[in-house]
Amino acid sequence: MNLYQAFYERFAPYPDRTALRMPETDSSMTYGELHARSGQYATLLASSGLQAGDRVAVQVDKSGEALALYLGVLRAGGTYLPMNTAYTPDELAYFVENAEPAVVVCADKQKAVFEAIRERTGIRQRIFTLNTDGQGTLNTQANDHSSDFVTVERDDDDLAAILYTSGTTGRPKGAMISHNNLLNNGLTLLDYWGWKEGDVLLHMLPIFHVHGLFVACSCALLNASEMIFYSKFDATEALKSLPEATVMMGVPTFYTRLLAEPEFTQEKAENVRLFISGSAPLLEETFAEFEQRTGKAILERYGMTETGMNTSNPLNGQRIAGTVGFPLPGTEVRIMDENDQPCDTDGVGSLQVKGPNVFQGYWRMPEKTAEEFTDDGFFVTGDLGTINAAGYVSIVGRSKDLIISGGYNIYPKEIEMVLNELPGVLESAVFAFVHPDFGEGVAAAIVADGSANTITAESLASVCREHLAGFKVPRRILFLDELPRNTMGKVQKNVLRDQYGQKEL
Structure with missing residues (x-):
């Protein structure tokens, strides 16, 4: 089914529940309001000529409206293409030329950049603007459209998103991610991490990235949980919100910055049942210092743009510093030597994964896609890893110099x-x-x-x-x-x- 339909079925019974609480603007959005807003965006996109499968390129700052836009693109059957707000005009031009989006949504300050790209490439697309405060032509025009929209049906392997990831050749590759890739991974994490009624997520991650959008938001939406939604990480603000949260997801930098704050105490972290770290290796000393300070062990997991999450330390059980835990249910992980043979226990080799979370291939790069998959369907991650006798996976290096x-x-x-x-x-x-x-x-x-x-x-x-x-x-x-x-x-x-x-x- 369309990924949005799966989200909606989970939160539809709670239209008055807070979906997003945004302390920076002293505002909030209920699940009913989020559904209605996504419907207005979907109606606007459809009326602008968006067809199922068309790409919608988005380079905007994080906001509640930006999340509603993502959901609106899904509802309209489009393929969401989020772009880092730090990208330069040269980088953006490549993405537009390669993906040929039918619609571009950007901040007002970036509109001239995309107009220049449109003129130079001859690729025609509608350009809307959306700013941090939620204002812009997208917002204004959406206000004139109905929130009643019948979500477009999509098949499991239809694309929900394309995320660009740089490659060893220097040219970014568009990872094609399906509705089923995202739904399967989200439901797996929901169960594996023990999401439950009343969980509140402290969300300080960007939403142009797998971690912030496809892991954090998917889990919260599927659980109909409240998100305390910040535009970026700020240690002072995190200290204010931690007592109201039960789950926090972050990169290792978040945790090192919290530990640098004298006010970060066991009492501040007491209400949080689960601290999750990913997107970069967590230093063992950070793990140890955090546990000593708070009495809680950070749960480290391992994923990548092309696969979503692959492994995780256990919710119940020993979380071991320096490891990324066990393969998630439904995901196969193996370590292969230079002769393409399975490594012995603790042997270092090429880490390869297979499962419903693994992407559909690289956009318009069939040869590159073929290179990255083995004959029996495993994706070669480019990471070097080991699996110990207890089954814990460790990432020990990166064969692609990432x-x-x-x-x-x-x-x-x-x-x-x-x-x-x-x-x-x-x-x-x-x-x-x-x-x-x-x-x-x-x-x-x-x-x-x-x-x-x-x-x-x-x-x-x-x-x-x-x-x-x-x-x-x-x-x-x-x-x-x-x-x-x-x-x-x-x-x-x-x-x-x-x-x-x-x-x-």
């Missing part, structure tokens, strides 16, 4: 493509360094060709900011005479990480 900074995936090749085009740069290598707040930061080793006397770390970072989202811009830039290479001539990024990847240089 950097995860503050929960965001960053692929070095995309940054290297920008750096290598700059005057004075002979070659570059981008790698991770240990960041005390974000877990990992972006570092770049540069070999200059001597043609530009004015090349500096500041000038390189400045140019990167023009072409890349801010979270991808190198925070540490080194100038080397040459890059370390193996006997085959391949750059050894592990050597760079070992020599220059520590917190302090």
